Amino acid sequence: MGWITIVFFTLLARIKSENQTCKLIGQTGYMEFSKEGDLMIGGIFSMTSTRKLVDTCRRCVCRWNDRELRFARTMIFTVEEINRDNTLLPGVSLGYRLYNGCGSENLIRAAIEAVNGEDSRGCSSKIQAVLGHSSSGVSKVINRILSSLSIPQVSHLSTCACLSDKRQYPTFFRTVPSDRFQITGLVQLMKYFDWRWVGIIYSTGLYSEEGTTEFVKDAGKEGICVEYSLLYSKSNEKRFDTVIATLRKSSAKVVLLFMSFYYVKIFLAKMETYNITGKQWVGTESWITQAHLASVDTKHILQGAMGFALPQASIPGLGDFLLSLKPSDEPQSDVVKAFWEKFFDCSFSPSNTSTMCTGTEDLRTVSNDYTDVEFFRAENNVYKAVYLLAYALHALLQCQNDSNPTTGKPCVSKDEVQPKLVSSNLTQYVNFTTVNGAKVSFDENGDSIAQYDLVNWQMTDNGSVEIVNIGQYDTSFPDGEKFKLKKDTKIVWGGNNNEVPRSVCREPCPPGTRKAINKNKPVCCFDCFECPEGTISNQTNSPDCLICPPEFWPNEKRDRCLPKPTEYLSYKEIMGALLTGFGLVGVFLSLLISVIFLTHKETPIVRANNSELSFLLLLSLKLCFLCSLTFIGQPTEWSCMLRHTAFGITFVLCISCVLGKTIVVLMAFKATLPGRNVMKWFGPAQQRLSVLTFTLIQVVICILWLTINPPFPFKNMNHYKEKIILECALGSPVGFWAVLGYIGLLAVLCFILAFLARKLPDSFNEAKLITFSMLIFCAVWITFIPAYVSSPGKFTVAVEIFAILASSFGLLVCIFVPKCYIIIFRPEQNSKKHLMGKIPPRTL
DSSP states (O other): OHHHHHHHHHHHHHHHHHHHHHGGGTOOOSEEEEEOOSEEEEEEEOSEEEEEEETTEEEEEEEEOHHHHHHHHHHHHHHHHHHHOSSSSTTOOEEEEEEEOSHHHHHHHHHHHHHHOOOTTOOOOOOSEEEOOSSHHHHHHHHHHHHHTTOOEEESSOOOGGGGOTTTOTTEEESSOOHHHHHHHHHHHHHHTTOOEEEEEEESSHHHHHHHHHHHHHHHHTTOEEEEEEEEOTTOHHHHHHHHHHHHHOOOOEEEEEOOHHHHHHHHHHHTTSOOOSOEEEEOTTTTTOGGGOOTTTHHHHTTOEEEEOOOBOOTTHHHHHHTOOGGGSTTOHHHHHHHHHHHTEESSOOSSSEEOOSOOOGGGOOSTTTOOSOBSHHHHHHHHHHHHHHHHHHHTOOBTTBOTTTOSBOOOGGGOOHHHHHHHHHHSOOEEOTTSOEEOBOTTSOBOOEEEEEEEEEOTTSOEEEEEEEEEETTSOTTSSEEEOTTOOOOOSTTOSSOOOOOSSOOOOTTEEEEOOTTSOTTSOEEEEOOTTEEOOSTTOSSOEEOOTTEEEOTTSSSEEEOOEEOOOTTSHHHHHHHHHHHHHHHHHHHHHHHHHHTTTSHHHHTTTHHHHHHHHHHHHHHHHHGGGGSSSOOHHHHHHHHHHHHHHHHHHHHHHHHHHHHHHHHHHHTSTTOOGGGGSSHHHHHHHHHHHHHHHHHHHHHHHHHSOOEEEEEOSSOSSSEEEEEEOSOHHHHHHHHHHHHHHHHHHHHHHHHTTTSOTTTOOHHHHHHHHHHHHHHHHHHHHHHHHOOTHHHHHHHHHHHHHHHHHHHHHHHHHHHHHHHHOGGGOSHHHHHOOOOOOOO
16 A cells, blocks of 8 residues: 555646646636535535646636536435435434545545535545446546545446455445446346347446456357457547447347447447348446437437446436526535536526526526436436435434444444444445435445336437336346346347347258267357257257167157158068968968868879878968968067968978878889888888878977077067167077078988989879979979078068968979879879879879
């Protein structure tokens, strides 16, 4: 604090020196309004905006700030209202000293003059607190001085979030919300309307620069990107040209104008000549409620503008108090006279160009920032600030039984009140509601509860502007409820839009795609990629695609997982129906041949080669044709076990019968040789036993297979990605190939024996027929193996059924059709004499 003390006393000495010099030309220091009281509070305002050097004295000339005069008069009104209140500070009068300064340096001088306790009017009592300033930058500098003296400062309009740092600004308080809350609200506003791609134009100064930096930081956390952030300077035309060029080529439809009212006014005046359209302007509380910014040439710019404003408030009696001002109320104030001359375009000094001011003109007849008393926004913060100091002083002066009931400390008289005690009371013991219902309290950073109105600029048919309240932002509400729009409220959008403007760098990635960040672009300018095969995304902007469960597959849009279609050989499809038909035809032919044979069972051709085996073979062929039907339809636990075992047993029965017939042919031929009586060793009983034995071996194999590891229904999801194949898993591959191998062994044995008997007399035996049938049988099943292994899905089952039907038809046609032909069409050959005849042998 050493350097602050040096600056303080240096400026103090310069002020005293300048005051002595300036008295020669009528300068009376920085104080404009004052009223003595038991306890004093100061106020620092900028009712004049520019000072210039005139004969070594800095005079306030050029611009007059109507709003600052309103703030000063509001402070006076509040002090007088408190003094009339018998319950607040009873027996103690509250006084004030209001100072006017132009520019940072002179405002610091005014602050030092305020805390010094002496002025050119001979007032020597010290103030207990300071109210002001409106500018964050000025408040920042002033508080460094005030903090060194432990004097509390309460600002009504300094919103910079940096002032919440109690380590640097320990005695700073404010009744206006910190920009931290406004920035959070602006980010929530952007997020609510899905404005993810915005531009920012800001001005020089602590308020704009700090606010813009914080907004960019917070917006990034919510996925909102800033396309550009441009600094506007009223004195740098190149920067303004850059702003215009950027606005024209920018793709961001939403532009945040983060400036103080003074800079916005200049900026809009320059913008009038440029045709910038299609933008949704968003403003800050510093200018968004200033309706007089709208002119004929700026209506197209501000139409639909929206932003957060300090909440409207009604302060009973303040409007009449402001409008009742007369120069005679403050006869010592040159500022009031200067404002009066500005308001009524008159002069208190004789002039050839202006009419004379009477001082009795009515302020209700003019329209400007000072006389607009319909609603109060920032003035309510001044009102609360004065009450805040009054309540702090009231709590400090409480006394019961020689102690303060609020603080628990010894009583303090009004003459013993020190600024340091006031400062400590502000945060610890002040929590109140003003006359107009405003609740005032502070957190540990000296910030009050943040409440904002969301306002929308709507141009009327007569060219005037109406600032409509369309929502609110209140930090006292729970998360998720702080930002609310009013129901059934009309909103006018900027850029001639009839609906919410879209402001995004890239449209959201739809379901079915994933969002990928492009490292060379802002996070909002992402890429969208279609989900890979087998994956989906069912949300917008999904960062990843999800793999569908094994039994599901994505739809065409890849935004949902649908159950995979199941595939199996069905009776309803063409291939299944054809195979079923061929199987039934085989059964019918087998029955037909059985009927023919049964009808002609006493004929030689039927009785030859053991008719019993022929009938048993026909029965087994019927079963072979029927077992093919078990392979069609949805696999079940029982059907899987039945289809393979039935196939294996019936085919072994079939081949056993053919093998028996082949052996009979050979035995019958051997029996015709002299001295041979072989048939007694392979008579009907032995033939039946051989068939039973061969079949029982297959039955044992099947039983072992079913016992150890039987076939079972299985969902094959590996062969096809997009569908499920319902099939019968083999269970034990050894069992399956053992069944097939045994059938193959019998077939090969039968083929060999039939081949050896092929040169026996044609009329007597059927060895050639058996040879041809077994040749077909073996050929079918040899080609079956590679076809079975390589066929996908239901075609595997179709190949197996085809092999069963083809081999069964081969046996049926080759063995029985020639005999049926003789029975039906050549009955003369169906005789024992013909069968016992000899014909020249032929080879295959």
